Amino acid sequence: MIIKKPIGIGLMGLGVVGSGVARVLAEKGDTLGHQVGCPLSLKRVLVRDVSKKRSIEVSSSLLTTQAREILDDPEIAIVIEVMGGERPALDLIKEAIKRGKHVVTANKEVIAKHGPSLFALARKHRVELLYEASVGAGIPLIASLRQGLLANEISSIYAIINGTTNYILTQMANHGMDFSLALHQAQKLGYAEADPTADVEGIDAAYKLAILATLAFHKEILPSDVHHEGITRITARDFRYAQELGYAIKLLAIAKREIDSLQVRVHPALVPQDLLLAKVEGVFNAVQVEGDLIGRLLLYGQGAGSLPTTSAVIADAIDLAYRIHRNIPNPPPSLLAEGWSIKPISQIQTRYYLRMAVTDRPGVLAQIAKTLGDHLISIASVIQKEVDEDDQTAEIVIMTHQANEAAMQEALREAARLPVVHEVGNFIRVEG
Amino acid sequence: MIIKKPIGIGLMGLGVVGSGVARVLAEKGDTLGHQVGCPLSLKRVLVRDVSKKRSIEVSSSLLTTQAREILDDPEIAIVIEVMGGERPALDLIKEAIKRGKHVVTANKEVIAKHGPSLFALARKHRVELLYEASVGAGIPLIASLRQGLLANEISSIYAIINGTTNYILTQMANHGMDFSLALHQAQKLGYAEADPTADVEGIDAAYKLAILATLAFHKEILPSDVHHEGITRITARDFRYAQELGYAIKLLAIAKREIDSLQVRVHPALVPQDLLLAKVEGVFNAVQVEGDLIGRLLLYGQGAGSLPTTSAVIADAIDLAYRIHRNIPNPPPSLLAEGWSIKPISQIQTRYYLRMAVTDRPGVLAQIAKTLGDHLISIASVIQKEVDEDDQTAEIVIMTHQANEAAMQEALREAARLPVVHEVGNFIRVEG
Numbered sequence: 001m002i003i004k005k006p007i008g009i010g011l012m013g014l015g016v017v018g019s020g021v022a023r024v025l026a027e028k029g030d031t032l033g034h035q036v037g038c039p040l041s042l043k044r045v046l047v048r049d050v051s052k053k054r055s056i057e058v059s060s061s062l063l064t065t066q067a068r069e070i071l072d073d074p075e076i077a078i079v080i081e082v083m084g085g086e087r088p089a090l091d092l093i094k095e096a097i098k099r100g101k102h103v104v105t106a107n108k109e110v111i112a113k114h115g116p117s118l119f120a121l122a123r124k125h126r127v128e129l130l131y132e133a134s135v136g137a138g139i140p141l142i143a144s145l146r147q148g149l150l151a152n153e154i155s156s157i158y159a160i161i162n163g164t165t166n167y168i169l170t171q172m173a174n175h176g177m178d179f180s181l182a183l184h185q186a187q188k189l190g191y192a193e194a195d196p197t198a199d200v201e202g203i204d205a206a207y208k209l210a211i212l213a214t215l216a217f218h219k220e221i222l223p224s225d226v227h228h229e230g231i232t233r234i235t236a237r238d239f240r241y242a243q244e245l246g247y248a249i250k251l252l253a254i255a256k257r258e259i260d261s262l263q264v265r266v267h268p269a270l271v272p273q274d275l276l277l278a279k280v281e282g283v284f285n286a287v288q289v290e291g292d293l294i295g296r297l298l299l300y301g302q303g304a305g306s307l308p309t310t311s312a313v314i315a316d317a318i319d320l321a322y323r324i325h326r327n328i329p330n331p332p333p334s335l336l337a338e339g340w341s342i343k344p345i346s347q348i349q350t351r352y353y354l355r356m357a358v359t360d361r362p363g364v365l366a367q368i369a370k371t372l373g374d375h376l377i378s379i380a381s382v383i384q385k386e387v388d389e390d391d392q393t394a395e396i397v398i399m400t401h402q403a404n405e406a407a408m409q410e411a412l413r414e415a416a417r418l419p420v421v422h423e424v425g426n427f428i429r430v431e432g
Numbered sequence: 433m434i435i436k437k438p439i440g441i442g443l444m445g446l447g448v449v450g451s452g453v454a455r456v457l458a459e460k461g462d463t464l465g466h467q468v469g470c471p472l473s474l475k476r477v478l479v480r481d482v483s484k485k486r487s488i489e490v491s492s493s494l495l496t497t498q499a500r501e502i503l504d505d506p507e508i509a510i511v512i513e514v515m516g517g518e519r520p521a522l523d524l525i526k527e528a529i530k531r532g533k534h535v536v537t538a539n540k541e542v543i544a545k546h547g548p549s550l551f552a553l554a555r556k557h558r559v560e561l562l563y564e565a566s567v568g569a570g571i572p573l574i575a576s577l578r579q580g581l582l583a584n585e586i587s588s589i590y591a592i593i594n595g596t597t598n599y600i601l602t603q604m605a606n607h608g609m610d611f612s613l614a615l616h617q618a619q620k621l622g623y624a625e626a627d628p629t630a631d632v633e634g635i636d637a638a639y640k641l642a643i644l645a646t647l648a649f650h651k652e653i654l655p656s657d658v659h660h661e662g663i664t665r666i667t668a669r670d671f672r673y674a675q676e677l678g679y680a681i682k683l684l685a686i687a688k689r690e691i692d693s694l695q696v697r698v699h700p701a702l703v704p705q706d707l708l709l710a711k712v713e714g715v716f717n718a719v720q721v722e723g724d725l726i727g728r729l730l731l732y733g734q735g736a737g738s739l740p741t742t743s744a745v746i747a748d749a750i751d752l753a754y755r756i757h758r759n760i761p762n763p764p765p766s767l768l769a770e771g772w773s774i775k776p777i778s779q780i781q782t783r784y785y786l787r788m789a790v791t792d793r794p795g796v797l798a799q800i801a802k803t804l805g806d807h808l809i810s811i812a813s814v815i816q817k818e819v820d821e822d823d824q825t826a827e828i829v830i831m832t833h834q835a836n837e838a839a840m841q842e843a844l845r846e847a848a849r850l851p852v853v854h855e856v857g858n859f860i861r862v863e864g
Contacts, residue, residue: 024583024725035582037764132580138726140572140580148564148572150467151456151746276732279711293456293743294570297733300708301726311725314583328760332469 004038007321010070010101012046012092013083014063017106017133019056020310021080026058032314036321044070046083046092071095078320080313081105082133090114097122097129102324104316106133106309112207116220119333128323128330130316135208136161136285138311139301145215145289146334152291154216157255158432161208163283163304164192164199165231165251169268170281173248178236191283201230202266205253212287213255213264218337221255221264227345229267238355238426241383241397242270245353248278252431261343269431270353276300277432346406351380351430353399356415357422360386360394364420371415372400375407393422399430436470439753442502442533444478444524445515446495449538449565451488452742453512458490464746468753476502478515478524503527510752512745513537514565522546529553529561534756536748538565538741544639548652551765560755560762562748567640568593568717570743571733577647577721578766584723586648589687590864593640595715595736596624596631597663597683601700602713605680610668623715633662634698637685644719645687645696650769653687653696659777661699670787670858673815673829674702677785680710684863693775701863702785708732709864778838783812783862785831788847789854792818792826796852803847804832807839825854831862 009025011018025032025042033039042062050063070076071092079096081103083089090110096103097118105111110118111131122129132142145154160166164186171182183200186192198204206226213221231251242249247270256263271278276298280286285303290296302308323330358364369379383397400408408427416424441457443450457464457474465471474494482495502508503524511528513535515521522542528535529550537543542550543563554561564574577586592598596618603614615632618624630636638658645653663683674681679702688695703710708730712718717735722728734740755762790796801811815829832840840859848856 020725028583032583138580138584139729140576143575143580144572147751148570148575148747149743150750151460151464151743152570276708276711279708291743293452293739293746295734295737295740297571297731299729299731301729305727307725308727311581311583311723314725315580318582319579322763326761329758331754 006039006041007036007077007324008041008043008073008075009317010044010046010073010076010079011042012067012070012079012081012089014045014047014054014058015082015084016306017082017309017313018045019054020306021082021313022058023056024310024314032318035318037325040317040321043073043076046070067092067095071099076101077324078102078104078317080317081107082313083107086110086113093118093129094121097125097127100125100127102127102320103129104313104320105129105131106313107131108134108204108207108211112210112223115211115214123330123333126330128320130320131211132316133309133312135211136287136299136301136303137305137308139285139287139299139303141212141287141299142215144299145212149289149291149294152293154289154291155257156290157212157216157253157287158277159209159212159253159285159287160250160277160280161253161285161287161303162199162202162205162251163285164196165205166280166285167191167283168200169231169234169249169251172234172236173239173243176236176239179232179234200232202228202251205251205266209253209255209264209266213262216255216289217257217262217340218334219262219340220336221262221342225264225342227265227267231268233426234268234428235426238428241355242353244383245270245399246273247271247430248273249428250277250280254431258343260339261341263343263348265345265348267429269429271432275432346409348405349402350405351400351402352408353397353428353430354412355395355397355425357387357393357395357425359420359422360392365396367418367420368396368398368415371418372411375411377403377407377411395425438471438473439468439509439756440473440475440505440507441749442476442478442505442508442511443474444499444502444511444513446477446479446486446490447514447516448738449514449741449745450477451486452738453514453745454490455488456742456746464750467750469757472749472753475505475508478502499524499527503531508533509756510534510536510749512749513539514745515539518542518545525550525561526553529557529559532557532559534559534752535561536745536752537561537563538745539563540566540636540639540643544642544655547643547646555762555765558762560752562752563643564748565741565744567643568719568731568733568735569737569740571717571719571731571735573644573719573731574647576731577644581721581723581726584725586721586723587689588722589641589644589648589685589719590709591641591644591685591717591719592682592709592712593685593717593719593735594631594634594637594683595717596628597637598712598717599623599715600632601663601666601681601683604666604668605671605675608668608671611664611666632664634660634683637683637698641685641687641696641698645694648687648721649689649694649772650766651694651772652768653694653774657696657774659697659699663700665858666700666860667858670860673787674785676815677702677831678705679703679862680705681860682709682712686863690775692771693773695775695780697777697780699861701861703864707864778841780837781834782837783832783834784840785829785860785862786844787827787829787857789819789825789827789857791852791854792824797828799850799852800828800830800847803850804843807843809835809839809843827857
């Protein structure tokens with residue numbers, strides 16, 4: 001047997017994901033090496049604190065707090081970045097690329113914000129930057145968009161790509177919990193961070209959507225292009241009405257191609273209960289892609305966590321190691337499409353769910369319907385419930401037909417000024 | 433701009449799939465050529481009858497009834513076989529490989545029965561044989577098993593991979609139809625063939641499962657290794673009981689890894705309604721894969737049809753064309769695992785749904801329970817319905833705990849001999 005020179009790997013980060021990567025490289029190294037044709041060797045691991053107690057056994061001689069021990073090591077051909085966050089990860093990825101190292105990252109923020117410039121830098125230095133783990137962990141989303149669906153013109157993506165919010169919404173739906181209790185529970189279980197802003201406000205989902213939409217539409221879409229709204233305004237009451245109407249409530253990440261524009265938006269949405277997307281529960285993720293050839297495709301799985309993320313990171317590393325070993329040139333850059341603009345949220349057309357507290361007397365619905373009608377919004381159905389007899393206050397829930405967002409916002413402002421409307425409780429877009 | 437020499441494609445078959453492939457190559461040739469780095473050119477199309485009227489416009493100068501016009505053409509580097517059926521497709525694929533042509537096929541029967549020898553032949557002639565379209569059409573199953581899930585040890589596959597039977601079962605479930613009416617309707621809509629045997633008896637699903645299991649378990653699994661049963665014995669009545677018990681009935685293709693054996697089987701099964709698999713309706717396919725890292729992954733989409741199949745065929749062709757253009761060597765053969773045996777169906781353990789017509793009098797259930805108990809089968813729940821008061825016949829439905837298949841078969845034979853048992857109506861395995 002010929003002993004081949006191993007391909008050196010430098011790991012940056014030894015947190016939840018990094019520990020998984022280190023463990024799998026140790027436990028499955030031999031099998032993986034066979035796939036590549038030569039051994040893989042974990043040479044160095046960048047950590048913040050060498051003395052910290054860790055649950056996995058990584059030889060302490062591999063640990064370092066100095067990035068240069070990875071960057072300067074000529075035997076390290078692949079850098080795996082799983083530190084998370086924008087800095088210092090961005091700078092370290094750039095530095096690794098400049099030194100001719102291939103990079104695998106799970107970092108959605110860095111890829112979403114800086115992908116285009118990093119891919120250009122990688123081309124210049126003749127290395128590759130792979131990022132399957134950055135969206136949906138081990139669900140093969142990036143590979144499918146880049147390769148399997150290559151012949152398709154993608155018309156839309158509807159995705160549940162934030163496990164934290166999907167867990168919270170599932171708890172609210174199944175147990176009638178309110179938002180703050182469900183969030184608290186998610187935090188206790190480690191599904192939500194102490195500062196949950198990035199998850200519950202849709203920022204995390206916007207990063208991931210920017211990455212998917214860039215691939216699907218061959219256009220550079222930045223997180224700042226993505227309109228995002230969070231789930232904090234959804235109440236237990238909204239779930240009750242939605243269920244009565246035959247819908248689930250999900251935080252949807254939506255990317256849609258129209259004639260000469262793209263929609264990219266993240267917000268809570270009513271989703272018909274018979275769609276598979278409506279049945280995605282707990283921390284699971286699902287991405288529904290529509291293409292002209294394939295029709296409707298849905299990929300579902302764990303969108304976060306140590307081992308699911310490791311699954312994608314290792315697949316990317318194997319892919320790179322194989323190409324290094326066999327001297328295979330890097331693929332050419334994707335063709336970027338010209339002439340698409342991002343449609344502002346004010347210009348989208350969709351259906352709406354509206355919930356209002358109103359005076360309980362005849363003619364109130366007519367006034368609201370007129371206000372909506374003045375803005376060319378027509379009502380598809382209404383539920384009216386008496387909420388408080390003493391107060392003579394009723395709650396009405398209106399489902400509209402397709403309407404323009406700007407018109408809807410203006411109509412809601414006007415409705416809120418009607419003396420019979422006590423409060424516009426919520427409005428939620430209806431999708432799918 | 434440098435004009436590069438096009439890569440020639442020979443198409444074998446111009447039926448449902450072939451027409452889609454020809455159309456997409458014509459309509460999207462430029463975009464696809466950019467992905468490759470040089471143009472793709474459809475050089476020749478093998479058909480049975482040149483004069484046949486066709487719905488798509490393929491220049492009649494491309495049509496031929498002579499395979500050698502493709503096989504002998506040195507400018508054809510890629511052969512796309514979409515004729516279907518074992519012969520003559522197998523011989524043509526072999527011939528193409530021997531002449532140094534890469535092959536893309538959508539042919540599940542050929543790959544399931546002859547994959548291993550064809551891959552060996554391809555290696556010998558330094559060409560590749562790709563077959564993404566052979567299972568689940570455009571759903572990226574093969575690519576995900578080969579690449580995205582590479583780092584995983586796959587423990588099981590549960591799949592709905594025959595659209596015809598899933599359509600029939602969905603009609604039976606949703607409209608209380610019996611099998612023959614649902615089949616007739618499927619035939620009218622073109623979802624089932626005039627001779628539906630391969631679909632309704634689970635043969636088609638067994639081919640596809642053999643292909644998936646071979647990839648998942650790195651072991652050559654042939655269709656003859658797959659135990660298969662069809663859906664013809666499922667009645668409208670079974671659907672009613674299943675629904676009452678909280679289950680759907682699906683034709684499942686199951687591949688499971690155990691300590692030193694594999695299970696590969698296709699048969700109808702009761703599937704809990706809260707599993708996503710239970711919600712796959714109509715002609716759609718879904719494949720649920722469990723791996724040690726990724727956990728549970730589900731890929732869902734159209735598993736047949738002209739354009740979904742074309743999506744996969746073109747993706748494979750682009751992959752090959754790209755490698756030809758850039759002179760990239762073919763990947764090494766997968767490592768095949770040793771020492772696994774296929775577990776006979778008689779040795780599996782699962783739960784069972786049993787339906788029997790019995791005499792309606794006290795003590796009957798005790799007799800049946802004793803017969804089952806004698807074979808170490810314990811009852812989890814029972815539904816008893818009076819069916820015919822005049823006759824004093826009742827129907828009972830028994831759900832068992834885990835039991836051994838051979839014991840179950842023996843117990844059912846004994847039960848059928850009990851004077852109080854008029855008929856063992858059905859038994860269906862319970863999975864998931």
